[in-house]
Amino acid sequence: MIPEKDKIFYWWISLLLAFIVLGAFVVGLSFIEGAEILEISPHISWSMLVAVYVFFVVSGSGMCIVTSLGHVFGIKRFELISKRGVFFASTAIIAGLLAILLHLGHVERAMVYVYLSPNLKSGILWMGLFYTVYLSFVIIEYWLLARAEMAKIANDSTGYRQVFYGLLTLGMRDESEKSVHLDHKLAKMAGAAALVTGLAAVSTLGAVFGHLESRALWYGAFYPAYFILSATFSGLSFFLFIIILTYRVNGEEMSNKLRRLVKELGKLLALMLSIGLLFTAWRIFASVSNPETAGSIMVLLNGPFSFSFYVFEILLGTVIPIAILLSPDLTIKKIFVSSLLTVIGLFVMRYDFLTAGQVYPGLSDNLPSYFPAFFEIVITMAIIALFGFMYTLGARLLPMKEEGH
Amino acid sequence: MEWEDTGLTRRNFIKLLGAAPASLAVGLPPDSGRHAKLVDTFKCIGCRRCMSACKRWNKLPPYEVPESMVRDMDGTTYTVVNFMRDKRNAEAGKFVKWQCQHCIKPACAGVCPVTAITKNPVTGAVVVDETKCMGCKYCYQACPFKVPRFDFHKRITRKCHLCYNRVPKIKPACVAGCPVQALDYGERDLMLEKAREKAKLVKGYVLGEYEAGGTDVITILPSPPEELGLTVAAKKVINEDIDRLRISSTGFFTGAAVAAALYLYGRGNGGDGDKDK
Numbered sequence: 001m002i003p004e005k006d007k008i009f010y011w012w013i014s015l016l017l018a019f020i021v022l023g024a025f026v027v028g029l030s031f032i033e034g035a036e037i038l039e040i041s042p043h044i045s046w047s048m049l050v051a052v053y054v055f056f057v058v059s060g061s062g063m064c065i066v067t068s069l070g071h072v073f074g075i076k077r078f079e080l081i082s083k084r085g086v087f088f089a090s091t092a093i094i095a096g097l098l099a100i101l102l103h104l105g106h107v108e109r110a111m112v113y114v115y116l117s118p119n120l121k122s123g124i125l126w127m128g129l130f131y132t133v134y135l136s137f138v139i140i141e142y143w144l145l146a147r148a149e150m151a152k153i154a155n156d157s158t159g160y161r162q163v164f165y166g167l168l169t170l171g172m173r174d175e176s177e178k179s180v181h182l183d184h185k186l187a188k189m190a191g192a193a194a195l196v197t198g199l200a201a202v203s204t205l206g207a208v209f210g211h212l213e214s215r216a217l218w219y220g221a222f223y224p225a226y227f228i229l230s231a232t233f234s235g236l237s238f239f240l241f242i243i244i245l246t247y248r249v250n251g252e253e254m255s256n257k258l259r260r261l262v263k264e265l266g267k268l269l270a271l272m273l274s275i276g277l278l279f280t281a282w283r284i285f286a287s288v289s290n291p292e293t294a295g296s297i298m299v300l301l302n303g304p305f306s307f308s309f310y311v312f313e314i315l316l317g318t319v320i321p322i323a324i325l326l327s328p329d330l331t332i333k334k335i336f337v338s339s340l341l342t343v344i345g346l347f348v349m350r351y352d353f354l355t356a357g358q359v360y361p362g363l364s365d366n367l368p369s370y371f372p373a374f375f376e377i378v379i380t381m382a383i384i385a386l387f388g389f390m391y392t393l394g395a396r397l398l399p400m401k402e403e404g405h
Numbered sequence: 406m407e408w409e410d411t412g413l414t415r416r417n418f419i420k421l422l423g424a425a426p427a428s429l430a431v432g433l434p435p436d437s438g439r440h441a442k443l444v445d446t447f448k449c450i451g452c453r454r455c456m457s458a459c460k461r462w463n464k465l466p467p468y469e470v471p472e473s474m475v476r477d478m479d480g481t482t483y484t485v486v487n488f489m490r491d492k493r494n495a496e497a498g499k500f501v502k503w504q505c506q507h508c509i510k511p512a513c514a515g516v517c518p519v520t521a522i523t524k525n526p527v528t529g530a531v532v533v534d535e536t537k538c539m540g541c542k543y544c545y546q547a548c549p550f551k552v553p554r555f556d557f558h559k560r561i562t563r564k565c566h567l568c569y570n571r572v573p574k575i576k577p578a579c580v581a582g583c584p585v586q587a588l589d590y591g592e593r594d595l596m597l598e599k600a601r602e603k604a605k606l607v608k609g610y611v612l613g614e615y616e617a618g619g620t621d622v623i624t625i626l627p628s629p630p631e632e633l634g635l636t637v638a639a640k641k642v643i644n645e646d647i648d649r650l651r652i653s654s655t656g657f658f659t660g661a662a663v664a665a666a667l668y669l670y671g672r673g674n675g676g677d678g679d680k681d682k
Contacts, residue, residue, distance in 0.1 A: 106540050119515075196664070
């Protein structure tokens, strides 16, 4: 008899797997039928998948910035979420990178020619490089943080469990204080390297858009800086949503320490969102007053994107969460609601940023319209499911419990 | 080395010196061997034989005219001809051949992460290496004329390559196919001179002289491109390296500032208090 909790787990995993298989099927189909089944408009050549990519990798980078407070900069209370935070960052980046690889016409060529004939002046080249290096550092960082615990499980168990965790430790099953100390020291270094490459990666991602002089909405020095800022609230909100959901689904109580930290992170989210709002306001004023960029920002303010801009980005994604998070009696439930709202608002924001940037200036005065193709939505769901799948398995099998040191 | 070897006579040298400041101003090398295509919309009769000549030479599938009758480039259509009406003067309008403008300093080549796009400084051709292109579509985003199109079947970006496999010995397929000599291909200086003369005569506009820092496709239009509903490019080199460096460095400085702030917060113990120490 399978316990009720496990039943939910298996149902959930099967559902996610179904989405992943469906997505894989569509990807296969796009190779047979041609990639146009994934994209409708030739004028919106960076479509849904790029928005998904930006959303995930920026969240991943942001969470890396937050977790670095703990084991890199030595603030003890933040170490509580180090393992889950770093694991979350790596799964988010893997999901994001998969989205961008699926978006490419020829992945295999990307792998070859970035080494054979790299264009060192291209933003995409550096972005790809930084994100790949960053991902490796994050994975190493997680492994160093979790190795001792995995070694303990391996040493304390028998059978396949021992083999599984033994493999995860790569055979290094030393649990002594000395080895744990070394792990921590190395994790600090890996974390510092991850922070540096993560910051470089996310700002380069902003620069990929910022470099484009032909795209008035994206062009300029604003986005490389803003992407770093938005990474913090993107990562924080997504992480808070995930951690609270995990505890709720597992029916576990948060420790008082963790409760306090989650509330503090909620306040931090409110602060970051407020700074983000200021940046956006400044961006709008600066753009509107410049005749060269006024048209592009008007697409958001008073054009086809105005509804999703005001309702999703500003109201649901920013203003309401700030209001909830700053209320005097902040509860975990409130943090959950506001982080969910922010996640939804941010997803819409990335999507709008991407499509609005491409519709202006339009061709022959007509803005090309865009709505994701059906198959594009299927692949998007599959990527989100893949993220869910990796995280769910990780949360069940790998060490990431928020236990005091 | 003899002067004759380089083809640089005293007179040419002085001419070059004179041209240098003007060329530097738009970022162009002061050479005169550059070739360009000339499109004279005043001669064009809209037969679209250039479109089919292009298709034939490049072995591309036939074009299906959309219901709107407005022809647009796609992954297998490198050039289109549309009747463009003047916004201010409905009477005035011309058939305009639209294609890759072959910028002298192509923004697409500058952003391509795998150097799949190259510019030939003599023939003028900006060519996508179809065996190298990884289909990221960054070139389309960077193009000031929004030209490169994604071929959904080959999964690469394709566009007019100025018949790099014909020129300069044989004229481009469209030029050779034009029945009324509305198209020409030759030394850029010569083409530009022709265009200026014609534009003066018909009170037209020379597209490609300054747009995007100068292009190797020069089109004589009845009026400026914005009035004809064409994509308008700024009259300067697009995506200059120094500008991109400026933009990237803002990000790096912000990143450094964030890291420094985190460090300082951590050093001050981040409000952990003494009890946790």
